[in-house]
Amino acid sequence: MAAQEAKRTLTPEGFGKFLRWLSEDDELAVREYQMIRMKLVRFFIHKGCADPDELFDKTVDIVVGKIESCAECPRPLAYCYGVARNVWYQDVRERKSVTLDGDVVSPEYQDTNVQELKLQCLERCLGQLAPGDRDIVAKYHGGQGRDKIEIRRLLADGVGGGNALRIRMCRVRKELRMCVVECTKRSLN
Amino acid sequence: MKSNLPDRSLVRQYLLGRLDRNKELEDQLSNDILFNDELSEMVESIEDEIIDDCLDGTLDSADKDAVDGYFLRPPERKEKLRFARLLRHHFEKPHDLAEARLDAPLSNRTNVIQERIDYRSAVPWQSHFRPYGQIVALILLSVGSLIYIFSVRKNQARLESLLAREREHSASLVTDAQLLQSPILALTLVSDRSRGDGTQIPYVQIKPSTKRIMVDIVLQGPSLGAYDVHLETNAENGPIWSARLLPLISDSGDARLVFDLPIQRLKSDVNSFVVSSAVPGSGRPKHYDFRVKLTR
Numbered sequence A: 001m002a003a004q005e006a007k008r009t010l011t012p013e014g015f016g017k018f019l020r021w022l023s024e025d026d027e028l029a030v031r032e033y034q035m036i037r038m039k040l041v042r043f044f045i046h047k048g049c050a051d052p053d054e055l056f057d058k059t060v061d062i063v064v065g066k067i068e069s070c071a072e073c074p075r076p077l078a079y080c081y082g083v084a085r086n087v088w089y090q091d092v093r094e095r096k097s098v099t100l101d102g103d104v105v106s107p108e109y110q111d112t113n114v115q116e117l118k119l120q121c122l123e124r125c126l127g128q129l130a131p132g133d134r135d136i137v138a139k140y141h142g143g144q145g146r147d148k149i150e151i152r153r154l155l156a157d158g159v160g161g162g163n164a165l166r167i168r169m170c171r172v173r174k175e176l177r178m179c180v181v182e183c184t185k186r187s188l189n
Numbered sequence B: 001m002k003s004n005l006p007d008r009s010l011v012r013q014y015l016l017g018r019l020d021r022n023k024e025l026e027d028q029l030s031n032d033i034l035f036n037d038e039l040s041e042m043v044e045s046i047e048d049e050i051i052d053d054c055l056d057g058t059l060d061s062a063d064k065d066a067v068d069g070y071f072l073r074p075p076e077r078k079e080k081l082r083f084a085r086l087l088r089h090h091f092e093k094p095h096d097l098a099e100a101r102l103d104a105p106l107s108n109r110t111n112v113i114q115e116r117i118d119y120r121s122a123v124p125w126q127s128h129f130r131p132y133g134q135i136v137a138l139i140l141l142s143v144g145s146l147i148y149i150f151s152v153r154k155n156q157a158r159l160e161s162l163l164a165r166e167r168e169h170s171a172s173l174v175t176d177a178q179l180l181q182s183p184i185l186a187l188t189l190v191s192d193r194s195r196g197d198g199t200q201i202p203y204v205q206i207k208p209s210t211k212r213i214m215v216d217i218v219l220q221g222p223s224l225g226a227y228d229v230h231l232e233t234n235a236e237n238g239p240i241w242s243a244r245l246l247p248l249i250s251d252s253g254d255a256r257l258v259f260d261l262p263i264q265r266l267k268s269d270v271n272s273f274v275v276s277s278a279v280p281g282s283g284r285p286k287h288y289d290f291r292v293k294l295t296r
Helices: A002-006 A012-022 A026-046 A052-070 A076-095 A112-128 A131-140 A145-159 A162-188 B008-015 B023-035 B037-056 B061-071 B075-092 B094-106 B108-120 B124-181
Strands: B184-189 B203-206 B212-218 B227-233 B241-245 B255-262 B269-277 B286-294
Touching (some): A026 A052, A076 B023, A112 A162, A112 B075, A131 A145, A145 A162, B184 B203, B227 B255, B241 B255
């Protein structure tokens, strides 16, 4: 409950002020904001934070409060990152008193219908992939044991090495994941 | 050009929270990830790798603790894990979905969801039509191919039959043509005028290509040596061709005169070979008649 009470949200006024600080041009300001948000949320995720969005809002709140003193800041992202690190430290200190989740790796219970819906969405999203991506994702996840290793080795040879394959798979999975999330939301609403 | 990216295992340690105690290194890496898009993408791929290891069950106990207590705390990573599991489920056990669907129509709730997919998604009919459409297209293609192959084979058989007939016909035409265009005609004369009925005498048609006639006269009675042969026509007095010939005698004693007759003086008319033994007093000469028709 203490964590809930301490939760802060970015107000519209604060958000407007932050945008003006980023740029006088609305479009540029929004683009810059989105970039900073994406990068800082990723930072909080990398640091194992349970609520990266909230920590980002907290970061912006703090930055808005300091805008008067950093009006001429040439690198907003670097400045925000500095603030975000402090927010993270604070989160780590508070985190120690919070009970960790249970077994998060084991498959959790999910409504069968929702699961089926996701699978249907996945099929649909796979169908929307470029043929080359669809082929590679199917092969990457195909096979078992040694076959799987061999398939992945061949795939890696085909795309320029193991790291290149991992990067490509990461991009395809990201595209698929976003597609499935959108598809599921649309279907449930 | 080699990119200056950190080692993947170092990034992995970073993502498992093991660099948090090494403030300088952690800050440096966090900073690099923030400003280097290539490194940022690499970090994401290593996240996927950790999730895969997690689902494969290949993490050691220390890594598993780090994953449970640190790595999987953000909801986004939990969502990534769920998605990776979904992806595996789809590719490793595709039959599960099919089985689930067989059961699904019994459930009203599922039907509702199905309707939502059908009516609210951006391209529902395409995605549902596509697999069935492909199957139907495949079946149509197969049937079409069979019909085509069958018709091709049928046509081929018909054509082969026609070809055989044409070849046969062509061969006979060639034979006919050869016969028609042969420079040699055969004329066999068996009965002399005294034995024939006079109405059906042998007939030869001489074409422009004909150069000569090979005549075969079957002699009656025992051979008496050489024979004088004269060719006579109604139009001319006296023979138009003459020769003294020795007969060919078979083992059984049959004798025949075989010789070539030039056609230069032949005309369309009834002609007659007058055959007589060269031996004096051997009997009356015999007349072998034949009709000639010239087609110039």
